[in-house]
Amino acid sequence: MSKILFKDLAEYFGKEIEIQGFVDKIRDLQYVQFVVLRDSTGKIQMTIEKNEDNKILNDIVSSMTKESTILAKGTVFEQEKVKLRGMEFIPSNIEITSKSEEELPIDILDYNNKSKQDLRLDNRFLDLRLDKNYLIFKGQTLAEMAMREYWIKNDFIEIHSPKILGTASETGAEVFELEYFGKKVYLAQSPQFYKQMAMGAGFNNVFEIGPVFRAENSHTAYHATEFTSVDCEISWIKSHEEVMDLEEEKLVHVMKTLKETIGDNFKTIFKKEIMVPENRFPRIPFLEAKQIVQENYKYFGEKSYDFDRREEELICLYAKKKYNSEFVFVTDYPFEARPFYHMLDEKTNLTKSFDLLYKGIEITTGAQREHRIDVLKKQALEKDMSLDSIDFYLNFFKFGMPPHGGYGFGLTRFLMRLFEVDSIRDVTFLYRGPNRVMP
RNA sequence: GGUCCGGUAGUGUAGUGGUUAACAUGCCAGUCUGUCACACUGGAGAUCGCGGGUUCAAGUCCCGUCCGGACCGCCA
Numbered sequence: 001m002s003k004i005l006f007k008d009l010a011e012y013f014g015k016e017i018e019i020q021g022f023v024d025k026i027r028d029l030q031y032v033q034f035v036v037l038r039d040s041t042g043k044i045q046m047t048i049e050k051n052e053d054n055k056i057l058n059d060i061v062s063s064m065t066k067e068s069t070i071l072a073k074g075t076v077f078e079q080e081k082v083k084l085r086g087m088e089f090i091p092s093n094i095e096i097t098s099k100s101e102e103e104l105p106i107d108i109l110d111y112n113n114k115s116k117q118d119l120r121l122d123n124r125f126l127d128l129r130l131d132k133n134y135l136i137f138k139g140q141t142l143a144e145m146a147m148r149e150y151w152i153k154n155d156f157i158e159i160h161s162p163k164i165l166g167t168a169s170e171t172g173a174e175v176f177e178l179e180y181f182g183k184k185v186y187l188a189q190s191p192q193f194y195k196q197m198a199m200g201a202g203f204n205n206v207f208e209i210g211p212v213f214r215a216e217n218s219h220t221a222y223h224a225t226e227f228t229s230v231d232c233e234i235s236w237i238k239s240h241e242e243v244m245d246l247e248e249e250k251l252v253h254v255m256k257t258l259k260e261t262i263g264d265n266f267k268t269i270f271k272k273e274i275m276v277p278e279n280r281f282p283r284i285p286f287l288e289a290k291q292i293v294q295e296n297y298k299y300f301g302e303k304s305y306d307f308d309r310r311e312e313e314l315i316c317l318y319a320k321k322k323y324n325s326e327f328v329f330v331t332d333y334p335f336e337a338r339p340f341y342h343m344l345d346e347k348t349n350l351t352k353s354f355d356l357l358y359k360g361i362e363i364t365t366g367a368q369r370e371h372r373i374d375v376l377k378k379q380a381l382e383k384d385m386s387l388d389s390i391d392f393y394l395n396f397f398k399f400g401m402p403p404h405g406g407y408g409f410g411l412t413r414f415l416m417r418l419f420e421v422d423s424i425r426d427v428t429f430l431y432r433g434p435n436r437v438m439p
Numbered sequence: 440g441g442u443c444c445g446g447u448a449g450u451g452u453a454g455u456g457g458u459u460a461a462c463a464u465g466c467c468a469g470u471c472u473g474u475c476a477c478a479c480u481g482g483a484g485a486u487c488g489c490g491g492g493u494u495c496a497a498g499u500c501c502c503g504u505c506c507g508g509a510c511c512g513c514c515a
Contacts, residue, residue: 030471083475103449103466118507216513410515
C-alpha cells in the first residue's frame with residue numbers, strides 16, 4: 001500500500017511526497033491560501049502563497065469546493081505557526097480528482113447545527129465522514145478481532161449458518177417471510193438451532209458473527225430489524241456459570257484491546273475513558289435482582305417473571321454503585337420469560353439462563369441448553385409449539401448430544417453503550433428498521 | 440402495535456390570526472499580510488410537509504393525510 005496516511009505525515013518531513021484526501025476547509029485570504037485536507041486518519045493544512053509563480057495553484061484553490069477530493073504533490077514541513085499538528089504541506093502540484101457540489105444536504109461540520117438523524121441517514125455516506133463515526137467502526141473492527149483472537153486461542157471453530165430458513169428459528173421474536181420458488185421461507189432470527197447442531201456434530205466450541213433479522217415493529221433507539229449478532233456455543237459444560245465465565249473473559253479481552261488501541265482517540269473525541277473491568281462481573285439471580293430494585297429504588301415492575309426497561313437501568317445503577325461494574329449478569333430467569341430450549345434447574349424450576357446488562361441495557365441472552373430430547377420435547381409443548389415444525393432440530397438430539405450452552409451478543413448494542421451514543425442507528429453502518437430500508 | 444411530540448431557505452431554529460416570514464450557520468461575490476470554528480461588507484436562497492375547512496385575513500385555529508422523533512411493549 002503506497003498511500004501515505006495523514007497520521008503518519010511526521011515521518012516525511014522535508015521529503016517530496018504525494019497525498020490524497022478530502023477538502024475539509026478552505027481559507028482564501030488576500031496573500032495566502034490555506035486548504036485543510038482530511039483522510040480517515042487525520043488532517044493536514046496545505047499552504048499556498050498567492051504570487052505569480054503560484055498562479056496555477058491559486059486558481060485551482062479558488063475553484064475548489066469543500067468535500068472535493070484532491071491529489072497533491074509537495075513537501076511537508078514542521079511549522080510551529082500552524083495550530084493543526086504544528087506542520088504544513090507546501091504543494092508543487094494540485095489535482096482536483098472529484099469536485100463536490102457546493103452545498104451539502106447535511107451539516108457535517110456539526111459545530112452547532114446538528115442535522116436531524118433522518119436526514120443524516122439519508123446521506124449516510126456524508127455523515128460517516130465525521131471522525132467520530134470512523135472511530136466507531138474502527139472500534140467495531142477491533143472488538144470483533146479481539147473476540148476472534150480469544151476464541152481461536154481457545155479452540156473455537158467459526159461457522160456460517162444459513163440465513164434462509166425453512167422454518168422459524170425461534171427466539172420468540174417475529175420472523176420475516178420470503179417467497180422462495182413458490183414456497184414460503186423465513187429469514188433467520190438467530191443462528192441458535194445451527195450452533196447447537198454444531199455441538200451435535202462434535203465441534204466442541206463454535207462462534208459466528210453475522211446478520212440476524214427480526215420482524216419486530218419496534219420504534220426505539222436500540223432496536224433494528226437487521227443487526228449483527230455475535231453467537232457462541234460450548235460443549236461439555238455442567239452449568240450456565242461456565243458460559244458466563246467464558247463471556248466475561250472474552251469481554252475483558254475486548255475491553256483491554258479497545259483501550260490499548262483506540263483509548264487515546266476515544267478520549268479525545270468522546271471525552272470519556274474506556275473502562276477495563278478490574279473485578280469479576282457481579283452475578284445476581286433474577287428474583288434477588290427484583291428485590292434489590294424494589295428495596296433500593298422503590299420501583300415495582302409490572303411483570304413478575306421479567307424485567308422492564310426501568311428495572312434493567314436500575315439494576316445496572318446498583319451494580320455500578322455497589323461493585324463498580326459497568327457489566328452485570330442477571331441469572332436464573334423464570335421459564336415464562338425464556339425460550340423452550342433453556343435448561344431448567346430441577347431444584348428451583350428456574351432456567352439455567354442469564355442476561356448480561358451493560359450500562360443500562362441488555363446486550364446478551366445466554367443459557368445452558370436442554371440437551372435431553374424427551375425433556376426438550378416436553379418444554380416445547382409447554383410453550384405451545386408444534387413438534388412437527390422443529391422436527392429437523394429435534395433430530396440433532398437423537399444420536400448423542402453433549403451437554404452444552406452458549407449466548408448471543410448484540411454487537412451494535414454493545415457499541416452503542418461503549419461509545420455512549422443515543423441511538424443504535426449511529427453505530428450501524430446502514431441502519432435497517434420498520435421505516436427504513438434505504439439507502 | 441400503543442401514547443405523546445414535531446415538520447418554516449442547503450442545515451438548525453424563532454415566529455401573539457393582520458406590512459416585504461426572522462436569526463444562526465452554510466452558499467455566492469468582494470475586502471482583508473499566516474489563517475486555524477479567520478474576520479468584515481454585501482447578495483442570493485422558503486409555493487411555511489400535503490389536502491381540505493373556519494375567517495375579511497391562516498406559517499399560526501380545526502379536520503384528514505404523509506413523513507419523522509421520543510417513550511412503552513416485544514427483543515440482542
